[in-house]
Amino acid sequence: MPTITKSNIDYDKRNLSDKSLLQLYYNMLKPRLIEEKMLILLRQGKISKWFSGIGQEAISVGVTMALKPNEYILPMHRNLGVFTTRDIPLHRLFCQWQGKASGFTKGRDRSFHFGTQDYNIVGMISHLGPQLGVADGIALANLLKKNGKVTAVFTGEGATSEGDFHEALNVAAVWQLPVIFCIENNGYGLSTPTNEQYRCKHLADKGKGYGIESFILDGNNIIETYTKVKKLAESIRKRPRPILIEFKTFRRRGHEEASGTKYVPKELMAFWEAKDPIENFRSYLYSKQILTAEIDDSYHNTLKAEIEDGLSSAYAESPIVSSESEELSDVYKSYDYQDYTPNKDKKELRLIDAISEGLKQSLEKHENLVIMGQDIAEYGGVFKITEGFVDVFGKDRIRNTPICESAIVEAGMGLSIAGMKAVVEMQFSDFVTSGFNPIVNYLAKVHYRWGQNADVVVRMPCGAGVAAGPFHSQTNEAWFTKTPGLKVVYPAFPFDAKGLLATAVNDPNPVMFFEHKALYRSIRQNVPINYYTLPFGKGALLKEGETISIITYGAGVHWALETLEKHPDIDADLLDLRTLQPLDKESILNSVKKTGKVIILQEDSLFGGIASDISAMIMEECFEFLDAPVRRVASIETPIPFASQLEDQYLSRQKFEKALLELFNY
Known part of the structure; x- marks a missing residue:
């Protein structure tokens, strides 16, 4: 039997069975052993980056176990325990971190920047704050469906300064959304300590300001975390409302491993190392004779074998291969347009x-x-x-x-x-x-x-x-x-x-x-009168002519029509784009090839506008058909003024007629 010291965390078993307590321990041990392996691989140069959650496993595991498998969780990049507790195959996780095809993003994003509907997990983006509002939307859907589900979303103390945090809390409070906001207050936002991030005593107080029930939990105490979140989740399912939980914990590794922890005082680090959630819980379980050396060894051996098997299969998978067409095809969800025909009424x-x-x-x-x-x-x-x-x-x-x-x-x-x-x-x-x-x-x-x-x-x-x-x-x-x-x-x-x-x-x-x-x-x-649809990417040819092509959209269409009414001698194609993405490239090029002259009108100011891209496309693909330079007409390079005479001067409407005549007579 290993040497076991007294636990530095006070645990209250409450009504949890020995089996439940062992499951809590096992689920915390799994991400810890994976992380320890990742740190070795990082030093060996076999992975490029790692965001460590060592010392914070109790939060991820406790929250995840407190929720039902069909309830959404929105974790951050130090919440490996969410993914492992939801039993995502390690092979897939390791492939994700190596940019392999069996991961979740086809090599397009890294680490924990992914979600999976199969496991009801929605991963983060690097901007952090938007995760909270997305959780609001999922919770709103649950509220409208009256399905009694809870959503949990994670953030760190640093992101509580972002506007998205405050907006999301306010919306959740106003709409009484069934969502649990979990703040991991881990001491530092990268290297900035909490006393340089906010002035309130506790981050939980921010919830009170929005009318949200708030709680402070010991984030290193797995029993407290699991039982309290479970109780709150059960309450929210019966009476939908948002709840904010501040988990007091500490980040014992760097923001990411390359960052290091030199900015952390040694005594502070030592204090939190003594509060390690796994070592303390192990000591407690041994003291209660719930965990034995035999069981502990079995857990370690089983998990280490699973990790090695997952790594071996991930390493064996070939590097990802893709094509330009495959990459482009995944930018949008495929969609079979269904045509609903307008009737005559x-x-x-x-x-x-x-x-x-x-x-x-x-x-x-x-x-x-x-x-x-x-x-x-x-x-x-x-x-x-x-x-x-x-x-x-x-x-x-x-x-x-x-x-x-x-x-x-x-x-x-x-x-x-x-x-x-x-x-x-x-x-x-x-x-x-x-x-x-x-x-x-x-x-x-x-x-x-x-x-x-x-x-x-x-x-x-x-x-x-x-x-x-x-x-x-x-x-x-x-x-x-x-x-x-x-x-x-x-x-x-x-x-x-x-x-x-x-x-x-x-x-x-x-x-x-x-x-x-x-x-x-x-x-x-x-x-x-009836319901009907029109396809994207199809412009409308409002007028047909042989001498000049006018390409525009929005208000520019009406400005062009007015100008052509004044000049019936101008035999022009007038193409209303209607959609700018997707763009009706075929109609544009066909018109230009027919007329040999083209003018592009937009209301927006010139530089960086879509007229520039259309012009470049025409020059690249229709140069030999052109009888004159491509003309772009746009508003002047200023903000939009208020006074009518200044606004008239600003708008491209005033310049279009002159430009059209110049091109017509070129």
Whole structure:
């Protein structure tokens, strides 16, 4: 029998059976032995990086065992115990860390940056904070389904300073979501100690400020962690609400191994080493004659053999091989577009009415669709697009949100993970900056990374011409056409808006849906009454000609139409792109090859806009067909001014006619 010292942690067995206590020990021992092996492999140069959770196993294991296997957990990069307690095969974990095909991300992401629906785990992204809002979305889905499930999400003390943390807590409190926020207060954010990160005595106090029940637990005490979280989870299943738990613990290794721990005082390190959750629990179990040397040796031998077997099979697997076509095919979830044909019964609608009708019919078609946004419920939204929706669909599905764009986008992601659909309204497209990170780093990348789709439409009321000034007038589509994984839609007519919005909701991928505010009530059209769809990536050739190609979208379409009415002698193709990602490349090139001259009109300022990419594409693929240089027309390189005379001067509308005539006469 090994030498056993007295435990430095006070354990209360409570009503746990010996079998349960041994299972807690075994489940903590497994990640510890894996980590010890990883540190050896790191020194041998066989792995490139490791984020160690040594000394924190009680939290990951205790929380995971307290939840049911079909309840989602959202861990961080030091929560190996979540993955092992959910019994993910070690072969797959090791392949993930080696970038092999049997991992979870096909070599596209590393360590714990992955999720798996098979084990109800949703891994982190490096920005940390968005994980919390995603947990809100999963919890919201559980609440709406009334399935009595709990969601647990992890974060460290460092991420509690991020805006996403505060937004997620507030949303969870307002909506009374069944989610457990787990803060691992481990002493340092990389090298920054807690006294340089926050002033409150306990991080649990932050929960109280949002009206959330908060608790402080000894994160190194496996019994306390497991029993308390289990009790809280059972309570939440009966009475849904958020709970915040601060686990007091310590990070005994570097932020990642290359960081080291020289910044930690030796006496502090020694204090926490004495509180090791596994060594202390082992001593306790021996003292109670629950664990014997024979059982302990058996556990060690079994786990070490499992680790070696997993490593051997992972090493034996060939390096991952992919192709450019395979990489590109995984950026979006495959989607078989279903065509719903418009019927002949029509009525005149403004653009704003067509969008409203499209949303309403999508809500009728998809019972799992939830719309979220500021003031969209009883008030009907600032543009009244959702007016009356609450009366028909109820507040569960038409949800007013706090002013927290980031958390609501993240909640949309969580709804998608839980098998639902979301439409998120940005009150103005300018405000998307407050939710930019989860759109471009979570929604856009998630399917490519681990095969999870983001079934989220973000509605973007945009554009100038309404004297709204620098913060309510941008047309910022180029921010998103640049980002692989997003689809970008920009209709100019009511007919297109209704059909494309229906397609956007049907599409399981993230869609940025731009709606020009100046067109909302100024453009009318006869629109089919029934539900119908229009395909992405197909432009509309509004006029056909032989001498010049005009390529545009949004308000630019109407500016071009007005200009052509003034100049009936200009025999032009007018192509309304309608969607910018995917782009109707075929129609663009065919038109240019026919006419030999092309002008591209956009409302956005010139540099970095989509007109530049279209121009470059034409120059590369149609150079020999061109009879003149490609012309780009865009607004001036300033923020959008408020005064009408300044706004008129800003807009490309004023420059288009002159540029078109110059190109026509070239």
